[in-house]
Amino acid sequence: MAEDTAAIRTDAPLPEDADPAAAARSAKRRKALRILAIVVASAAILWAGWYYLTQAGRVHTDNAYVGADSAQVTALVSGPVKEVRVAGTQAVKKGDILVILDDADQRIALADAEAALRQARQRYGQASATAQAARARVAARGADIAQAQARLRDANAAVEKARAEFARRESIAGTGAVSGEELAAARAALQSAQAARDLAAAGIAAAEATRGSASGDLGAAEAVVRGTTIDTAPDVAAAQARVDKARLDLERTVIRAPVDGIVTNKQVQVGQRVAAGAPIMIIVPVDAAYVDANFKESQFGHIRIGQPVELVSDYYGGDVVYTGRVTGIAGGTGAAFSLIPAQNATGNWVKVVQRLPVRITLDREQLKAHPLRVGLSMEATIDTRGDD
Incomplete structure (x- = not known):
């Protein structure tokens, strides 16, 4: 039995460490694994450092x-399109002409407004001249009053003189020194002087009434021009505003680029009639x-x-x-x-x-x-x- 057991142990395979070649291969594997682990760890550290320095917090x-x-280009006045100078996708600069509308209506409107302005200036000139004439009439009526007052003073003097003559003749009429005919003539002269005095007084009243009428005309004429010049008069200023608007409408028949950019979504063609406020293109x-x-x-x-x-x-x-x-x-x-x-x-x-x-x-x-x-x-x- 002991011999069989020894034989069995003798026939068993030798340990791996007993094979030098296998041990060398195992050592090389372990070394390669250690190198791979070091490389992976280094790569992980490098990636972590790169991420922390460049990507963390992003x-x-x-x-x-x-x-x-984008700027939407719209027509500010209505009218038929006369000319289109740009195409879609075209680059434009601010101020470049994009579209030209037919400006016949705007030119007529401008001419009409300019005529109305000239008429308003003419009316202001007439009002100013009327005020000057009314001022002269007031001055003339003042002179008429002064003249009438002078005539009244003459008439009063004539009345006093005629009264004195009549009184003197009347006082001596009983003595026979003055005839009845002469006394009657003195009485008639007194009455005539009194009538002339009353006429002179009425002339003053008429002159004053005429001056009052002239003063009213002067007030009405001065109310039109008082505190204004030909440029600041309301009618003239309103007419000038209409001229400015008509001129602006004429300028707006030429549609220009509001910004630098690219023409996009162009919706206008020659001959098309566009309405005021209608979008015609977009500038990007x-x-x-x-x-x-x-x-x-x-x-x-x-x-x-x-x-x-x-x-x-x-x-x-x-x-x-x-x-x-x-x-x-x-x-x-x-x-x-x-x-x-x-x-x-x-x-x-x-x-x-x-x-x-x-x-x-x-x-x-x-x-x-x-x-x-x-x-x-x-x-x-x-x-x-x-x-x-």
């Missing part, structure tokens, strides 16, 4: 789109574009106005990176101001993470080098580390 969204405060100022980025509500813990932003557009790809600044945060989510807001007070309510628009202003020089178009998709990353 919030990202791909729900961002290019926008711009691509060099003043901005980005509205919609971030999740859970990302707003450290987002602040003024923080730097990096943006990438699908239009140019990752080769072009835009820089910008957060310039505003919307006052509500898009769902809150939608046409049909969500009714969350229902039995089947499910919480949905909301997004809030953030306005990002882009660098003008970058926009000039790489122009964008309204509606393009963007990816925005806000660096919030400066918040601390």
